[in-house]
Amino acid sequence: MAYWLMKSEPSEFSIDDLVKAKNQTVPWFGVRNYLARNFMRDQMKLGDDVLFYHSSCPEPGIAGLAKVSSQAYPDPTQFDKKGKYFDPKATPETPRWMLVDVKLAKKTRLLPLAELRNIPALEEMVILQRGNRLSITPISSAEWKTILKLFG
DNA sequence: GCCAACGTTGGC
DNA sequence: GCCAACGTTGGC
Numbered sequence: 001m002a003y004w005l006m007k008s009e010p011s012e013f014s015i016d017d018l019v020k021a022k023n024q025t026v027p028w029f030g031v032r033n034y035l036a037r038n039f040m041r042d043q044m045k046l047g048d049d050v051l052f053y054h055s056s057c058p059e060p061g062i063a064g065l066a067k068v069s070s071q072a073y074p075d076p077t078q079f080d081k082k083g084k085y086f087d088p089k090a091t092p093e094t095p096r097w098m099l100v101d102v103k104l105a106k107k108t109r110l111l112p113l114a115e116l117r118n119i120p121a122l123e124e125m126v127i128l129q130r131g132n133r134l135s136i137t138p139i140s141s142a143e144w145k146t147i148l149k150l151f152g
Numbered sequence: 153g154c155c156a157a158c159g160t161t162g163g164c
Numbered sequence: 165g166c167c168a169a170c171g172t173t174g175g176c
Contacts, residue, residue, distance in 0.1 A: 007174090009174095033159080034159095055173085055174060055175090056173075056174050056175085057174095060174080060175070113175080130156090130157080131156070131157040131158065132157090132158090132174095133157070133158060133159085133172080133173045133174070134158095135173090
């Protein structure tokens with residue numbers, strides 16, 4: 001069992017959108033970074049735990065808990081010529097971008113980035129490191145436990 | 153809006 | 165394969 005933090009811009013897709021989504025599930029489309037793709041393609045397993053993180057917004061932070069709810073499969077948006085995630089080098093025979101489905105576990109209170117920064121047990125979290133921009137990052141089991149306690 | 157940090161591109 | 169230029173991310 002592994003733990004992950006996945007960033008989403010709430011103006012694109014927020015925790016409330018996930019609450020309202022069909023089956024409270026969303027395909028994690030639009031990732032166009034190879035390391036993040038590799039995490040989804042090679043390491044994520046059904047049932048892995050996910051921290052749903054709001055980024056690039058007035059109050060960045062963890063907004064909910066979720067679970068990986070599918071195996072990796074090709075991101076359909078790479079084939080959509082009119083969409084912003086179209087990749088001309090990807091074909092259905094040789095897809096370049098893979099994704100997993102993410103299912104809501106629980107909407108939480110917003111746990112702000114500023115609060116995370118104040119917790120010594122979390123100082124090694126990838127997302128808190130200087131210059132980190134990766135949209136999907138692994139979380140240790142100790143970090144996961146610490147964060148769950150913060151939600152009470 | 154600013155800017156640091158990082159990833160990608162493309163000329164050589 | 166190097167590396168400068170450029171584009172993007174994302175907190176502030």
